[in-house]
Amino acid sequence: MKPASGKPARFLTMTTALALALVGGSTTFAQNAARGPAAVDGARIVNADKEPGNWMTTGRTYDEQRYSPLKQITDKNVDKLGLAWTYKIDIDRGVEATPIVVDGVMYTTGPFSIVYALDAKTGQLKWKYDPKSDRARAGEACCDAVNRGVAVWNGKVYVGVLDGRLEAIDAKSGTKVWSVDTRYDTTRSISITGAPRIVEGKVIIGNGGAEYGTRGYITAYDAETGKQDWRFWTVPGDPDKPAENKAMEIARPTWTGRAFVTQGGGGTVWDSMSYDPELKLLYIGVGNASSWNPKFRSEGKGDNLFLSSIVAIHVDTGEYAWHYQTTPGDAWDFTATAHIILADIKIDGKVRKVAMQSPKNGYFYVIDRTNGKLLSAKNIIPLSWSSGVDMKTGRPKVNESAEYWKDPEHKPHLVQPAFWGAHDWQPMSYSPDTGLVYIPTHIMSAYYQDLAKEPPRRKFKSAYQLGADAGMVPEAEKELRELANTWSGKLTAWDPKTQKMVWEVPYKTIFNGGVLSTAGNLVFEGTADGRVVAYSADKGKKLWEQPANTGVMAAPITYTVDGEQYVTFMVGWGGAFSTFEGGISLNAGVLPNAQVLTYKLGGTAKLPDFKYKYADHKLDPPPLTGTPEQIAEGQKAFGANCSQCHGINAVSGGVLPDLRLLSKENHARFAAIVYGARVMDGMPSFADGLTMQQVEEVHQYLIKRAHDLKDSPTREPRAAQQP
Numbered sequence: 040m041k042p043a044s045g046k047p048a049r050f051l052t053m054t055t056a057l058a059l060a061l062v063g064g065s066t067t068f069a070q071n072a073a074r075g076p077a078a079v080d081g082a083r084i085v086n087a088d089k090e091p092g093n094w095m096t097t098g099r100t101y102d103e104q105r106y107s108p109l110k111q112i113t114d115k116n117v118d119k120l121g122l123a124w125t126y127k128i129d130i131d132r133g134v135e136a137t138p139i140v141v142d143g144v145m146y147t148t149g150p151f152s153i154v155y156a157l158d159a160k161t162g163q164l165k166w167k168y169d170p171k172s173d174r175a176r177a178g179e180a181c182c183d184a185v186n187r188g189v190a191v192w193n194g195k196v197y198v199g200v201l202d203g204r205l206e207a208i209d210a211k212s213g214t215k216v217w218s219v220d221t222r223y224d225t226t227r228s229i230s231i232t233g234a235p236r237i238v239e240g241k242v243i244i245g246n247g248g249a250e251y252g253t254r255g256y257i258t259a260y261d262a263e264t265g266k267q268d269w270r271f272w273t274v275p276g277d278p279d280k281p282a283e284n285k286a287m288e289i290a291r292p293t294w295t296g297r298a299f300v301t302q303g304g305g306g307t308v309w310d311s312m313s314y315d316p317e318l319k320l321l322y323i324g325v326g327n328a329s330s331w332n333p334k335f336r337s338e339g340k341g342d343n344l345f346l347s348s349i350v351a352i353h354v355d356t357g358e359y360a361w362h363y364q365t366t367p368g369d370a371w372d373f374t375a376t377a378h379i380i381l382a383d384i385k386i387d388g389k390v391r392k393v394a395m396q397s398p399k400n401g402y403f404y405v406i407d408r409t410n411g412k413l414l415s416a417k418n419i420i421p422l423s424w425s426s427g428v429d430m431k432t433g434r435p436k437v438n439e440s441a442e443y444w445k446d447p448e449h450k451p452h453l454v455q456p457a458f459w460g461a462h463d464w465q466p467m468s469y470s471p472d473t474g475l476v477y478i479p480t481h482i483m484s485a486y487y488q489d490l491a492k493e494p495p496r497r498k499f500k501s502a503y504q505l506g507a508d509a510g511m512v513p514e515a516e517k518e519l520r521e522l523a524n525t526w527s528g529k530l531t532a533w534d535p536k537t538q539k540m541v542w543e544v545p546y547k548t549i550f551n552g553g554v555l556s557t558a559g560n561l562v563f564e565g566t567a568d569g570r571v572v573a574y575s576a577d578k579g580k581k582l583w584e585q586p587a588n589t590g591v592m593a594a595p596i597t598y599t600v601d602g603e604q605y606v607t608f609m610v611g612w613g614g615a616f617s618t619f620e621g622g623i624s625l626n627a628g629v630l631p632n633a634q635v636l637t638y639k640l641g642g643t644a645k646l647p648d649f650k651y652k653y654a655d656h657k658l659d660p661p662p663l664t665g666t667p668e669q670i671a672e673g674q675k676a677f678g679a680n681c682s683q684c685h686g687i688n689a690v691s692g693g694v695l696p697d698l699r700l701l702s703k704e705n706h707a708r709f710a711a712i713v714y715g716a717r718v719m720d721g722m723p724s725f726a727d728g729l730t731m732q733q734v735e736e737v738h739q740y741l742i743k744r745a746h747d748l749k750d751s752p753t754r755e756p757r758a759a760q761q762p
């Protein structure tokens with residue numbers, strides 16, 4: 040390449056273009072300006088390796104490998120990585136988004152589905168779009184106000200909103216183009232936290248809500264207009280009505296009774312999808328059952344298709360192609376919504392087109408993605424619920440000890456893994472260089488307990504409807520800490536060909552971050568205990584580490600601007616673990632602090648100071664006056680209504696207020712807050728869910744728990760007492 044004219048300005052442009060070409064970027068500023076922001080289409084995503092400087096869809100490519108060919112940053116120089124810029128996200132709650140970067144602009148999301156467009160070189164805000172998610176409905180989402188990011192297509196940015204909307208935003212101005220309500224039934228609790236995928240001009244999104252009782256589905260909309268193209272149901276509807284399609288004809292005989300119609304059946308598609316443009320197949324990960332207890336769902340019978348399955352769908356028509364069910368008749372919240380990676384790998388001397396998933400149930404599956412045939416399955420951690428997968432039938436062998444719903448005495452049964460799995464939504468990564476899959480792994484077990492009598496379906500929407508008790512932890516601090524110490528995490532490098540672990544790095548607790556691998560022989564991951572780390576991809580040697588000043592759950596990405604490679608971590612503690620199992624999550628020792636942290640070689644920016652929003656919450660309870668009966672009733676009502684956000688046994692993980700530390704003012708207006716005074720802060724109104732008497736009982740229970748803490752000899756540090 041040589042400059043076409045002698046003018047210095049022109050020469051500079053060409054030099055930059057040359058630099059871009061040298062590091063792998065294939066576009067020039069002139070090209071970018073001509074096509075406008077977020078000018079992404081299917082051809083660009085299919086050919087993503089020709090412009091590795093961009094990250095155009097949530098998994099970077101349709102096969103969702105989360106591997107980048109960029110190699111300016113390598114195992115040789117990664118120790119020089121420093122902060123290039125930081126950006127503070129508005130709300131300090133769970134951050135789970137994978138950013139998108141197209142032609143120098145980053146599009147990402149924070150809590151409550153707020154969308155940010157940032158200059159990817161400087162971190163400067165270009166625009167912000169707040170879809171104003173209905174805060175009154177925040178309690179209808181199981182796992183904090185999280186969002187896993189946007190999709191971009193033809194000049195527009197697409198976000199799934201926590202309250203169930205899907206919206207298209209103009210990428211230049213940040214203004215709304217269209218909006219649709221994706222809920223099929225507004226009387227049920229249906230939420231969105233996942234990132235949309237866009238294939239063949241259709242924007243595809245699923246929903247969450249199985250814990251509250253809903254029927255699962257995904258929907259394809261025309262990306263330009265928002266008009267619905269097709270909807271794929273994952274579980275059957277009313278057996279008295281005709282089956283909607285062939286998929287439902289297959290699924291219906293695997294369900295018994297009618298309870299699932301009231302309860303919805305579950306099978307929500309709340310996270311992962313991947314796409315094979317040659318086969319024109321969309322792969323979706325289907326979630327857990329509703330209710331969890333098979334006895335109250337399907338009379339304890341049947342596989343209950345397509346719960347906990349990978350389903351392949353013909354993307355043009357939305358018709359069923361094949362399925363593989365990981366956990367027939369799921370009873371443990373064993374979603375198969377975890378990240379699905381597509382790759383062509385050599386197995387027994389033959390290149391196979393595979394789909395790989397490690398869902399919550401603890402197995403790592405390699406499946407032929409052309410027909411759904413199981414090629415291999417091995418457990419990534421020790422399992423107590425199953426003793427292996429029968430390769431003839433593809434079915435797991437289930438251990439009796441895990442079948443809590445068959446226990447005539449309704450005793451608690453300890454099961455490993457439990458409801459957050461050996462691997463949850465945190466994306467894994469596949470490096471074609473090493474041939475390894477890097478899995479953010481959990482080691483956790485929890486109790487499940489049958490209920491003697493079927494609980495009535497509650498009309499109130501901000502409450503779990505599991506048909507079982509699960510995840511019970513001791514109230515006493517010493518026993519709680521002992522249990523907490525049995526939950527740990529690790530980064531596992533797994534060889535999918537041999538189904539063996541190659542290397543692993545242990546972590547303090549579960550819920551460490553998603554993973555990125557690169558051609559620089561690097562693997563990047565953030566940790567629950569507040570670090571961002573780089574390892575060598577082949578050996579797992581720690582090569583770089585910096586503090587993130589909060590827990591990290593989201594997966595990092597890498598991109599280039601002006602020929603320079605950057606690595607971005609979205610950081611911010613929150614999500615399901617730190618809300619529901621607050622007491623156990625305190626082992627991570629971090630506080631919620633939502634930020635975008637972007638690094639480059641030689642970066643010298645500083646991590647900004649941080650003020651914890653509940654730092655002034657102190658332990659100062661009023662005198663304990665509640666009767667033992669009041670406190671016992673309050674404990675039940677708290678467990679059923681409040682624990683999913685404020686923590687089991689009223690021990691908060693620090694993301695939402697620890698209710699043992701209520702101020703005098705908030706004690707005085709406790710009922711007003713429970714009945715909706717703080718809806719705008721995301722505290723739902725329980726006016727339809729709790730009577731005045733129950734509110735008082737919950738209040739007395741909280742005062743009791745505050746005194747428990749005051750009197751505790753160990754006084755383990757709580758999140759709110761940390762600096």
Ligand code: CA
Pocket residue numbers: 249250326327372374
């Ligand atoms: Ca679930």
